[in-house]
Amino acid sequence: MRSLLRLCPLFVALGLLFGAGPAFAGKRVALVLANSAYQHAPSLANPVNDGAVMAKTLKEAGFDVVESRRDLSALDTRRVLRDFADATRDADIAVVYYAGHGIEVEGSNYLIPVDAKLERDTDVYDEALSLDRVLVAVEPAKQLRLVILDACRDNPFGKTMKRTVASRGIGRGLAQVEPTSPNTLIAYSAKAGFTAQDGDGANSPFTVALSKHLTTPGLDVRRAFGFVRDDVLRSTGNKQEPFVYGSLGGEDVPLVPVKVAAAAPAAPVTNPQADMRRDYELALQVGNRAAWEAFLAQHPDGFYANLAKLQIDKIQAEQAHAAAIEKAKQAEAERDRLAALGAQKDAQAKAAADAKAAEQAQLAAQKAKEQAQQQAAAAEQQRVNLAATAQSAAPASTAGSPGTNVASLTPATAPADLNRSVQTELGRVGCFSGQADGNWNTSSQRSLSQFNRYAGTKLDVKVASTDALDAVKSKPSRVCPLVCEHGFKADGDKCTKIVCREGYVVNDDNECEKQRAAKPAKPATAKRDDSDERPARQRRQSAGAAAGAAGGYGAAAGIAGAGRAAGGGQVFCNSAGCRPVSRGCHLEYRGGGGPGNDANAEVCR
Secondary structure, X not given: OHHHHHHXXXXXXXXXXXXOOOOOOXXXXXXXXXXXXXXXXXXXXXXXXXXXXXXXXXXXXXXXXXXXXXXXXXXXXXXXXXXXXXXXXXXXXXXEEEEOOEEEEOOEEEEOOOOOOOOEHHHHHHHOEEHHHHHHHHOOOOOEEEEEEEXXXXXXXXXXXXXXXXXXXXXXXXXXXXXXXXXXXXXXXXXXXXXXXXXXXXXXXXXXXXXXXXXXXXXXXXXXXHHHHHHHHHHOOOOOOOEEEEEOOOOOOEOOOOOOOOOOOOOOOOOHHHHHHHHHHHHHHHOOHHHHHHHHHHOOOOHHHHHHHHHHHHHHHHHHHHHHHHHHHHHXXXXXXXXXXXXXXXXXXXXXXXXXXXXXXXXHHXXXXXXXXXXXXXXXXXXXXXXXXXHHHOOHHHOOOHHHOOOOOOOOOOHHHHHHHHHHHHHHOOOXXXXXXXXXXXXXXXXXXXXXXXXXXXXXXXOOOHHHHHHHHOOOOOOOOEEEOOOEEEEXXXXXXXXXXXXXXXOOOOOEEEOOOOOOOOOOOOOOOOOOHHHHHHHHHHHHHHHHHHHHHHHOOOOOOOOOOOOOOOEEEEOOEEEEOOOOEEEEEXXXXXXXXXXXXXXXX
């Protein structure tokens, strides 16, 4: 017995030696939930199909348990989660896949059963299942807890749901999460705050990509989701970006182990730069400070280390800005409280000074945050450009085998494709009237500058960045107003020239009226001093020439033009609709702009 005890450390060491590596073969369990037949909302076509595909994929991958259920009520969903939690107690990997409707209320995410009514916002606590409840079901798993949500669709209850508290927020898509349990990943079909597409076929683009990559033997789950992200971005024209929240350790964690070969091939020559790039992109996917600090601990020097430091500076600036906002709110509340209580003037003056100082600190933090964001965005754009250049310059013979490819967690598109995407989105919100040709020229930069003015953003206009693409895509309707000059009218999203029938002309009110007959000329013998009339005629001729020269420029948003002193005939359009400028008034550009604050003012004389 004592001899066996002395040999135990040796057995343990041998077990670790031969059992280490990504070829993990522990117990794996999965639960697939799919809701399509909603009783109090329009039914969904794809979730049931998506659930069938994922159940088939996981079964073929050799999972020990694959429980698949469809169209469950709230009570049945709770029972299924309870039973699945029992199955995960001796499992190493636990996966929950859900397809159907999801909703975010007050920063928390909920899955919607098919019998939910959600007549008021508080009903979500009783009739829906919180994401935390799903995480409890997978918590016993030892190595990996994975929750996949294809639930970022439009909320069908949002228009009819009553608000019991006006300030209670109901978001678009799902809210960002930070798992508290270790070795936990939560995958969204679309980034937090965005909605996902069902697709034109029988399955959603997200599920199609999952079934293709997630169960690849030996492929780390994080790299698998990187490939999924690339496929979905490509199939949706960069409109939908899957996202993964949470973190894992340094070892690869594949859902499907690699079969042991009879003879191990010679180890390939490692590429430190490729490994560093992969680690950087994984840290970029996680996106928090701990991930960047872990990257710098592994790679303290070089190009990617400098980029990581910029990302940390950006996070620090954002945190400092948030703290400054909170401090300013507290100082203002203290000032108002002392004023309401009628405190001594000294105390009120001190509170007012503190509030003023907090406000100044908030403005400084805002400026620092924007500067850090711009620097990080420019550095990231530089990295993407360098990667695209290196990829195009690399000879075909250096391409790796399918099993050694490094997953890129950034869009696998050339800069021209990113430029074209930003131009297309700027055109959709009324800020760009040119052709989306991928050439980021002066016209494109001016269009992004107009977007900054009216959307209240401060994006770098010199390059077309992914931050700019996300900011423009987040606007659901027109941002830059449409201003049509005299002689033109608003026709959809452009200005068209007003054409009158023969014998009619456009008057000062931009309407067609019958042309008046010319007055007969006075006899040549008639003499009078017309020096007073000449300047008026010259002014009218100059005004007519200016109107003719500027008539078609109204489609360029943000430039009101000189206008006409008498009525003008201008039409002003923004996200609220179109209206004519009052008679005797004209539009003047005053600068500024932003949501609810048009930069063009109506001036009447």
